Amino acid sequence: MSLIALDYFYTLIHLLIIGFNLFAWAFPATRRLHLYGVAVTLACWLILGIWYGIGYCPVTDWQWQVKEQLGEQNLPNSFVKYYADRLTGFDINPDFIDGLTLGLFLISISISVYLNFFRKKNSQKEQCK
Template sequence: MDENEFLLKLGDYFFMIFHSLLILFNLFAWLYKPLLRWHLAVLALTFASWGILGIWYGLGYCPVTDWHFNILKALGVTDLPQSYISYLLQRLFDLHLADDVVVGLTLGCSLAALILSVYLNFFRKKRH
């Protein structure tokens, strides 16, 4: 293995861990009160990426996915799915779901996390 391939594989593992943790943070950080403000901010950035950057790059665009998929392509990986969640399900569990199912579940779970975060950040009564 040459140095370039080593660095690409290192990048692959970095993005597998980083992006997976980011997804888990987006879905579940609302559960831990000290992270509520960060959770809302990161979710807002995620939705902005999907929607605003999506105007130019396609709805649901994520730069982290783009960077990771570029590394995978440089490693010779082909037939990458449209969504990163589909990629994770295939790579980690050999689970192949229809794209519309994955997009629906991703959007639904993300919206649920956003609603919970907005409620907990702004509408829940503060207790002392």
């Protein structure tokens, strides 16, 4: 596989993971899987982050290795920052991007936990009446 194709592949994987982490809670068929997906993401950010830095993403690490081989330099720590800059043409503050990413991620986790654990209990109580 060429490096350019590999770069596109990692971009697709990133976008699928981000989309899944943000929205898979919305579909009953993927709610439980969403909980596992965000748990894996959180484990990478926090557990692998002990060794590689908080917020570490192995997919970003692999993609940045490819991008460096393609000649890109001064890559940010965040895939979201990189693509937000590319899409807007601006150099967006990385702290803003990290805060937005974390905030949306935590909202998604909160909704998922509610739908997977608390809403089921409330629905079961209502059905018993």
